[in-house]
Amino acid sequence: MSEHTTTVAGVAVDTRHWIGGERVASAETFTDVSPIDGGVLGEIARGTAAEAAAAVAAARAAFPAWAATPREERARVLHAIADGVERRLEELAVVETADNGALLRSHRRGVMPRVAHNFRFFADWLTRLGHEDFDTRGHTNHVSWDPAGPCVLITPWNAPLMLATWKVAPALAAGNTVVLKPAEWSPLTASLLADIAAEAGLPAGVLNVVQGYGSEIGDALTSHPDVRRISFTGSVPTAQRISSSAAANLTPLSLELGGKSPLLVFADADLDLAVDLAVEQYDNAGQVCLAATRILVEETVAEEFTRRFVERAARLKQGDPRDEATDIGPNIHPRQLEKIDGFVQRAIAAGARAVIGGKRLEGQYYAPTLLTDVAQDSEVVQEEVFGPVLTLQTFGDEAEAVRLANDTRFGLAATVATGDAARAGRVSGQLVAGTVWVNCFFVRDLQAPFGGSRHSGVGREGGTWSFDFYCDLKNTVTSPKGWKDHG
Structure with missing residues (x-):
């Protein structure tokens, strides 16, 4: 067993970052502890601005080829990732229960199947994404969703893998590359996701996973000029800090924050x-x-x-x-x-x-x-x-x-x-x-818009709304005149 691998509930988990298709260690680590009994789960690579820069560089380098990959091929890879999640569902469930203390029965029956569904849903939605062309005084308007570029996704500890893949799946489906930073209190299943994605054939650099504290690696990610989208789920104070960090580059944000429902x-x-x-x-x-x-x-x-x-x-x-x-x-x-x-x-x-x-x-x-x-x-x-x-x-x-x-x-x-x-x-x-x-609660469909008002967030994701966020929307207007016969 490698010094960079920990075993949790019988499952081997690499504790290093995943950058550019390779495992990358850090000079320092932080301790991940189970809320169930206070037991140490592992020493996790503690990323800094250097790892943030490397991950964004890897995402930027991988972006042109992934963005040019046909929709059908991107969808195929996302379905392959979902297959991998389903094959390792029990492993993911027991590791996440140890890491964040949520019910194992819920992870087995609802949460991890939903993780796989996140990938399948956005893979299928991608293949039918479109808008009917429309006419303006004889000119044709054609709306398209162009990949935006590297995305930074920062996710919470209360439902780590489900909420991570709620962001990762549409970002990848849209043709973007991703740097995922999981919460430091529950980082383990994000590492397993990197393995599953690589096994599914996702090209190196398309998904990168970096671990660490927000003040040490998060700020470097959210202020990076090469990042084209930031999606965050968490607290209002952290969102305010991210918004300030992203403002210099006018990086678009999607924020799902607190509630007092x-x-x-x-x-x-x-x-x-x-x-x-x-x-x-x-x-x-x-x-x-x-x-x-x-x-x-x-x-x-x-x-x-x-x-x-x-x-x-x-x-x-x-x-x-x-x-x-x-x-x-x-x-x-x-x-x-x-x-x-x-x-x-x-x-x-x-x-x-x-x-x-x-x-x-x-x-x-x-x-x-x-x-x-x-x-x-x-x-x-x-x-x-x-x-x-x-x-x-x-x-x-x-x-x-x-x-x-x-x-x-x-x-x-x-x-x-x-x-x-x-x-x-x-x-x-x-x-x-x-x-x-x-007369119900927590009935959610991925095709519905999801997000909050006031201090509960900015923007909506889900269905086409996710692609609206993770893409640059373009309208191409074509005149009926000026065409030459090249026959």
């Missing part, structure tokens, strides 16, 4: 369904940007809703995410756990009441928490906690529900529970959100 429960809703939707917000230990962490319940049913919620939440099993029976695993990092507990303890000190939870458990686990008696302008209502912490507030009528729902600086998603179709339409039309779910 509401779940509106009206008195005419199916309360059992509404309770199930509310409890579902504890998924992934509350580490989901889309989570409806602010539960807003109509006053007349609030007491009954709360009773059923407490009863339903009590059935959740918290523990080792590798156990098939577990519903809630650990939080990603001690620093994140401290952040979560800080929010809760400050809220309680300010007068909030923990109906359930409100405390740390052994290890990196936090008890599922529901806080009531919280003010609308309080920190725990206004700021993203990113842990298993929900708040419950009441409203008197539809207008108040909408006002409370929209009263944060975020606008990523919203969920509405109601038995009245007309109300669902009215309320959904007034909510500030990139996605609104009615």
Whole structure:
């Protein structure tokens, strides 16, 4: 076994960068630790500006040939990558569970199959991407999507491989080359993806993976003049830093940021369904940007809703995410756990009441928490906690529900529970959100636009919207005059 290889759950993972089709070590490393038990998973290559420059140079060198590759061939390679993901699905699942603590059963049944689907979807969408030609005073307009160039993709730790490939797949399909920087708290499956892509026949330099801290390698990537697109999923403060870094080169950005999404429960809703939707917000230990962490319940049913919620939440099993029976695993990092507990303890000190939870458990686990008696302008209502912490507030009528729902600086998603179709339409039309779910949650289709409003992000990706971002759109106008007969 190489000194640059670590074994995680029986799977060998190379801990070096992947640049220009080769493994590249760094002078220093950082330690990757499992949130399950605090065990060391490996010493990971700690990239600097030098590795950033090398990766961008490799992406730039590989770009002309990949951009000129016919769509059908690019699609074939993406399908081959999806095949590789499916062959190694179990390996990817066990490694990612060890790395970020999310449920193994979810990785096996939903997350890793979605990784493969990301590649297949954008491969297929590419082959039919187009716009009908149209006429302007006898002139023909033809719209085309031209590859933009090297793309820097910076991805989060809460769903590492799925969210990485949500960006990587359309960027590659569009004919671009990629430098992927995974989060330092969960870097391992990005390394495995590099292996899978190489085995699938993706040319050297088309996909590069570099690891490290944002302050050491991220800034060098986002400020590089040869980068043509930057896509980032993460926090608002980091997005502001990236935006500032990219501004000098006017590099286009796609930013999917935090959320403080509401779940509106009206008195005419199916309360059992509404309770199930509310409890579902504890998924992934509350580490989901889309989570409806602010539960807003109509006053007349609030007491009954709360009773059923407490009863339903009590059935959740918290523990080792590798156990098939577990519903809630650990939080990603001690620093994140401290952040979560800080929010809760400050809220309680300010007068909030923990109906359930409100405390740390052994290890990196936090008890599922529901806080009531919280003010609308309080920190725990206004700021993203990113842990298993929900708040419950009441409203008197539809207008108040909408006002409370929209009263944060975020606008990523919203969920509405109601038995009245007309109300669902009215309320959904007034909510500030990139996605609104009615009587459901987390139903996502890759052909739909995805992104946030306000401080929840800039831009939309998904379907043709992804290609609009990852490409330079061109309109070619052709006159019917001036043609010579070359027959």
